Amino acid sequence: MTASESRRVGSWVEAAPAPLVLVIGPEELLSVRAVEAIVSAVRGAQGSVAVTAFSAAASSRGDLRAATSPSLFAEPGVVVVEEGEAMNDEFLKDAVDYALSPDPDVVVILRHSGAVRGKRALEAWRAAGASEFLCPAVKRDSELVEFVEGEFTRARREVRPQAVRALVDAVGGDVSELAGACRQLLDDVAGPVTEEAVSTYYGSRVNATGFAVADAAIVGRTEEALTLVRHALDTGTDPVPLVAALASKLRTLATVGAARGRGLDPKAMGLAPWQVDRARRDLRHWEADSLARAIESVAYADAQIKGAGRDPQFAVEKAVRTVASLASH
Numbered sequence: 409m410t411a412s413e414s415r416r417v418g419s420w421v422e423a424a425p426a427p428l429v430l431v432i433g434p435e436e437l438l439s440v441r442a443v444e445a446i447v448s449a450v451r452g453a454q455g456s457v458a459v460t461a462f463s464a465a466a467s468s469r470g471d472l473r474a475a476t477s478p479s480l481f482a483e484p485g486v487v488v489v490e491e492g493e494a495m496n497d498e499f500l501k502d503a504v505d506y507a508l509s510p511d512p513d514v515v516v517i518l519r520h521s522g523a524v525r526g527k528r529a530l531e532a533w534r535a536a537g538a539s540e541f542l543c544p545a546v547k548r549d550s551e552l553v554e555f556v557e558g559e560f561t562r563a564r565r566e567v568r569p570q571a572v573r574a575l576v577d578a579v580g581g582d583v584s585e586l587a588g589a590c591r592q593l594l595d596d597v598a599g600p601v602t603e604e605a606v607s608t609y610y611g612s613r614v615n616a617t618g619f620a621v622a623d624a625a626i627v628g629r630t631e632e633a634l635t636l637v638r639h640a641l642d643t644g645t646d647p648v649p650l651v652a653a654l655a656s657k658l659r660t661l662a663t664v665g666a667a668r669g670r671g672l673d674p675k676a677m678g679l680a681p682w683q684v685d686r687a688r689r690d691l692r693h694w695e696a697d698s699l700a701r702a703i704e705s706v707a708y709a710d711a712q713i714k715g716a717g718r719d720p721q722f723a724v725e726k727a728v729r730t731v732a733s734l735a736s737h
Contacts, residue, residue: 416539421562425450425486426539427510429517430530433543437583439519442541447486450515454484461488464495464503464518464526472502476514485514492520495529503529507536546583549656550678552576555583559590566600569682574603577619578610581649618645618653625728626657626690628735633728647713647720651727655706658731660687662699693735705730 416426423431423442431442451457460475467489475487495503503518503526510516518533520526534540546555553572560567579589589610597605621640624633640650663677664687674681694702709727713720 415534415537418539418541420541420543421445421558423541424539425453425515427512427515428507428533428536428538429515430533430538430540431517431519431543432522432530432540434521434545435543435583437587438543438546442543443488443517443519446515446517447488450484450486457484457486459486459488461490463491464489464499465491467496467499467502469498469502472499472506472516476506476511476516478513487514487516489516489518492518492529493523493525495526500526500529504532507532507538510536547581549576549653552581552583552586553680556586556590559587560594560601563590563594565594568600568602569680570603571601571606573619573682574606575610578606618650619657621650621728622653622657625654625732626661626735627693628732630729630732633732634725637724637728641721641724647724650724651706651710651713654727654731655703655710657690658699658703658706661691661694662703664688665691665694665696665699695736698734698736702731702734705734 416424420431420433420438420442423429423445425446429446431439433439447457447459462471462475472487472489476485478485489499506516507529518529520530546552553576556572556575557567560572575589575593576586579585592609593601593605596609618640621633621636624636637650641647660679660683663679664684667673667677668691674684677684679687706727709723712723
């Protein structure tokens with residue numbers, strides 16, 4: 409078996425020391441956590457660790473080999489190379505050369521966003537058996553929900569599904585902010601984390617988020633939905649996530665509606681059980697034709713706010729009003 413065939417590839421949560429480590433992906437928080445986990449593992453095994461960090465974008469020829477030389481105090485060494493996606497030609501040559509004879513007593517971590525730059529270096533490290541830990545972007549609503557659930561699972565704490573939903577709605581799509589919010593709840597709340605606990609800490613942010621707007625519009629509460637969306641826009645909320653939340657809700661309705669009569673398997677649909685239950689209730693307000701028209705109206709609004717129109721706020725309000733009017737009461 410060759411080095412490339414035996415090398416380890418996994419998620420950022422599995423990050424572990426190896427002579428060559430690639431931490432790949434655009435999600436900064438996950439990348440930082442992967443590096444911290446590796447350094448912590450080396451320190452735990454050896455009692456101490458010497459960490460050297462430098463940028464691949466500002467590297468000079470020979471910097472990598474110099475950084476991996478034995479330290480004065482002979483401590484276990486970890487070298488962290490940042491900005492791999494912007495590496496200069498000097499580092500590229502160093503990285504390819506180093507892959508031919510890596511020091512087995514030093515852990516070298518290359519952080520890279522996954523962009524095209526540096527592909528030759530990545531291929532050389534993979535061929536040499538580098539461990540690779542992935543840090544994919546966390547953008548879609550389902551990914552944000554999964555991330556929050558994972559934060560509580562890793563902390564071995566119970567969190568109610570409604571609390572996860574409320575937290576994502578309140579904090580939004582910034583993974584670092586979500587992680588901070590989870591940490592606050594873990595530190596301050598005793599026992600299971602509930603929707604009430606999230607409301608206590610983030611209630612002022614929950615009430616005017618995209619999914620609160622979408623929830624009201626989906627069941628035909630026009631005035632409530634318009635009040636929420638206007639408040640959100642007035643307080644600086646970007647129109648894009650508002651429309652994205654509305655589109656996500658409608659897609660979920662369409663997915664669950666299409667599966668009726670064929671068995672509702674949440675996992676097969678890529679949904680959580682509570683999302684399916686909620687969609688089944690909300691579908692009482694919808695017929696197939698009206699749902700299709702609502703989806704078209706939101707797609708049109710999405711195009712308008714992303715450059716096709718002149719007034720993104722008007723486009724959002726129109727989409728909300730259209731969806732609410734199409735829902736039967």
